[in-house]
Amino acid sequence: VATSKSQVSIVKHQLGDVDISVEPCRRDTFPAIALSAAYLKDVKHMSEDEKMIVCPIDPYVDSDYFRALADLDACSSSAITLLGIKPTYPSEKYGYILPETDENIGCGNKNDSVAPQTVSGQTLWKVKSFKEKPSEALAQEYIRQGALWNSGVFAVSIGYVLEKAHQTLDFSDYYDLYEHYHEMPKISFDYAVVEKEPDIQMLTFDGMWKDLGTWNTLTEAMTSEVKGKAILDETCENVHVINETDRPILCMGLKDVIVSASAEGILVSEKGRSSHMKPYVERFHEPLRYAEKSWGSYRVIDETKNSLTIKITLKAGHGMNYHSHEYRNETWTVLSGNGRSIVDDMEQPIRTGDVITIQAGCRHKLVADTELHVIEVQLGEEISVHDKRKYDE
């Protein structure tokens, strides 16, 4: 998984112990893919001839898609092999890939056991050109010419990516690239590499694939209008609600609207507009109110000038880092579960109903034997995520 530092905890929480190539700062997809390639070679010791398949994390798919990824690996004989999605309608939201239609090149891989017919009945095309988000009429014409949607999924060899990266920045290995990552240009892989490469193939995929990159496209994959506690009155049309809070939502007389509520905030948007939310959300400057960590999760449930109350969930068998705070006291009240508290090296068993107070300066941590739910009240003149010192045990 290639991701930024801020996503590492949530990735571990959701996937467990997986390999993560952490971007030390935000660049664009070309540096991120280059770093991943170096990670695979130098940390995972893979050959430069091995294929890596790059895929965005937000499509809604089934197992056919993952079989297609294996086909992509087995099939590809060009520098880059793309997975093209068979269009279901002339969408204006996607990029289109036009094939050389008079030049069906077949499955040219070296492994004879994967014959063309095993590639889920799909054929491999040579790519002629790329077209970004066209009008509906133009999209219709492209589809007539055999164009496919660009899924952003492609197979490429580790060596090929590293060669392109070395043309941009001089580095010896993964650790060196990581060190100098901030010197890489902010540029996408499409722009830096794909657009300049004449030797590109495309494999057709016509199984289920839905881009969940916007709230609107997410609703297209929902099997019911409502997720969570909500009621739509009978005058609502094409309304979807995703409610992650425990308070109810009532929608009346709405049309083509998405409502999404979480601990972080509430979105109410006409569906078409929902893809434009980013600049508005950035204006809120809200502190994080919910976070998933490798050991569990926490949620802010109350905040005042000199206090913060959070609810902590610790997964069975996990523990917090051993740490202390300089400027705040804390109180834990155990709502449920069994485990141990360690305060200034003294370990004590804890269970439902126990109350533990931690003075500023004390080292402390919680360990869960069964799943632990704890209310933590933080009290101090200055409450900040930066007021934290970690210790080895």
Added chain:
Amino acid sequence: VATSKSQVSIVKHQLGDVDISVEPCRRDTFPAIALSAAYLKDVKHMSEDEKMIVCPIDPYVDSDYFRALADLDACSSSAITLLGIKPTYPSEKYGYILPETDENIGCGNKNDSVAPQTVSGQTLWKVKSFKEKPSEALAQEYIRQGALWNSGVFAVSIGYVLEKAHQTLDFSDYYDLYEHYHEMPKISFDYAVVEKEPDIQMLTFDGMWKDLGTWNTLTEAMTSEVKGKAILDETCENVHVINETDRPILCMGLKDVIVSASAEGILVSEKGRSSHMKPYVERFHEPLRYAEKSWGSYRVIDETKNSLTIKITLKAGHGMNYHSHEYRNETWTVLSGNGRSIVDDMEQPIRTGDVITIQAGCRHKLVADTELHVIEVQLGEEISVHDKRKYDE
């Protein structure tokens, strides 16, 4: 103030120590007004000749309105004198009162110092008939005939109301009526009394009056589109947001919509539909998550199967009732303020950061010297508002 038992705490919290006629069970406006009349006579020892003015609590008004109430008292010489609102447009939402237009009866009160011209330049009309929520065309015609909106405000003598009440139920005084209140019919004052009374006057009021009975009409009285933390994008038209939570709301591409968010729930409604919310809200069966009490307020911030975490605000100089719970333990963590905790008759001073644990069965209360903010964690097999025993101190 005439209200139900469930509203007494919130009325005292907002208005302080006021006279309240508490309806022991839910009837309709005729029984409630009758009980108030008996309360004024037998508890407040007022004469039956005194006028009482009945007014709903939800119009948005300024001080001209309250001067009109005094005029109404001074002016009225009929059995019932209504305050009619001069229509500003042919609304389909209101009832209309038609006057006897050839019969301007002037200000017929006995107090010469209140001459017609002092009644804010308004005149007193004899009422011909009532019309409920007409079409716009019909409303236009009524307005041409001099009709006024029915505000639900009227002056009537205490004795007149008691006479009508005695025709319905035999009772000796307020205490007796209170005792037999459940025997009163569920019937509105309009239906039981006004529609049968031939002698009705109406005073015109053309100052500010806005009915805030629906979210839609409430937005008409708002001076800005947003109250609380919210952003409307530039494609929103005629959208109002009332956000009482601390999480932000983003609205995009909406038209004619009201969004209201509180600890109790979230409403997203086309403005015209918002008056129809009652039957939908009743389907939620939500427990109360916020309540104002005479001593302050509380808000539920977390809930699990065997726990409830609430944030309590105690007003300076106020204290809780002395009470105990049979089935739950509680923990108080003081977020800010000074006061005293009393647990099993032992009083101790408390301040920011103190933690007090109360075992099931212990009598306990908090008293605030300055405003107190406390996180209370309730833990037990069964957590219910009914698990409460009160004690005298």
